Amino acid sequence: IDAVLAVQEHVDPQLIKPQHLDKQRYMEMKLKAQKESGKIQTQPGEYDDLWNLDHKPEPESQESAANRKFPPEPEKDIVWFIQEFSEVLEDWQRDIMTMLRDEMLYFWPQMETKIMNEGWASYWHQRIIRELDLTSDETIEFAKLNSSVVQPSRHSLNPYYLGLKIFEDIERRWDHPTKEEIEFGGRKPGQGREKIFEVREFDSDISFIRNYMTKQLTEDLDLYVFEKKGPEWKITDKSWENIRDQLVFARVNGGSPYLVVEDGDYLRTGEMVIKHMYEGIELDLKYMERTLPYVYQLWGRAVHLETIVEDKKVMFSYDGKKLHRRFV
Structure with a gap:
């Protein structure tokens, strides 16, 4: 296992x-190849060359060549x-592999929407808690718990934090579109909630990041690309397009x-x-x-x-x- x-x-x-x-x-195919490789090579007879004139080898078909x-x-x-x-x-081992493979295929959609799932949960967790009539102690307890979950990291990407911020940014931009977005994009104010539900239904992490990661959001989140140069880690890129593309590449194949x-x-x-x-x-x-x-x-x-x-x-x-x- x-x-x-x-x-x-x-x-x-x-x-x-x-x-x-x-x-x-x-x-x-394998059995045939083993038989052919194990053929006994005999010494040619006195008249074998004459017999071979009437038995020309058939050209190998493209299909048989591909089968190799x-x-x-x-x-x-x-x-x-x-x-x-x-x-x-053994058969019982193949059965175990089949079960584990089926289980992974079942969970694959969650792998392709990891950032969206975590961001969606964080978004509604905050909104629901804020509408409850909590005591001061309960409010402080929630604030501590929530901050530990959505806290950004200097060393790795927090999917809860990134997903939450993208959903919040989508809602804000569709609730309060710019003049250009209204005139040329046909947006109407107050459509933020409707838009995030649409995104949740139709997008995966790849399209979520590619379509809704903006220059302003990248700067607000202070995202950057860093690599190890010798013994030290150094920031190598702060271009928002490259950062967006790196995030997309990281989510190809469910992040694996x-x-x-x-x-x-x-x-x-x-x-x-x-x-x-x-x-x-x-x-x-x-x-x-x-x-x-x-x-x-x-x-x-x-x-x-x-x-x-x-x-x-x-x-x-x-x-x-x-x-x-x-x-x-």
Whole structure:
């Protein structure tokens, strides 16, 4: 269970699924390849060259050539892929993987709306409490609790704080539109509450940030991009468009790295190659080093992970004993 939980985010929640490689077809292909590789090579007879003139080898079709790649296309659903094609898992272990995968698919919409969910809860928590007839002690207790929840951090992004501030900003802008927004955008004053309900119904974190994160809000929240330069962390960017885009990138794939199975039979050894679809955010290497042994445990063969570290392509490999790292 621990091994599956380590990779549980790497499922494919698409409603319209790409065509997966059929397991029976895969096993037939693998058995055929094993038989062909195990053919006994005999010495040619005296007249074999004459017989071979009448038996020209058939050209390999495009379909059979494509079948040699496994999977035919990069597979995003790593949990499903291991569950279906691992040669070391027993049936009861596959059943556990199926249950955990189904559970993750159930919670996936919450992952895609994490900032919105936390912001929405914080918004209504404040509004409801403020309308209650509380004593002074109860008011102070709420203020302490609420401030600890929505307090901004200098080192990381607080989803409660960001979501709350975006919802409040949307409500304010639609309640009190500017003259230009009224004339050219068709907005009418007092539509803030209606607008936040509309946003809640139709948006995900990605569209929520991309559509409603403004320059003024970025400045009010004092957001910035920072990176580690040598031994120190330094602010590298305060452009509001870049900050907005960084926040959007961080919410792609529910906030988890976008990984795919690139090759499930690397060099015909049965080893797995996982590729990180790098989009500017590097992997957490410490977490990756702890996770690869779990993938090895599930797959039963060496596992390789290709990613980008400091603008260089790197391949990490785990063979059951040691983690190796090489530049490619």
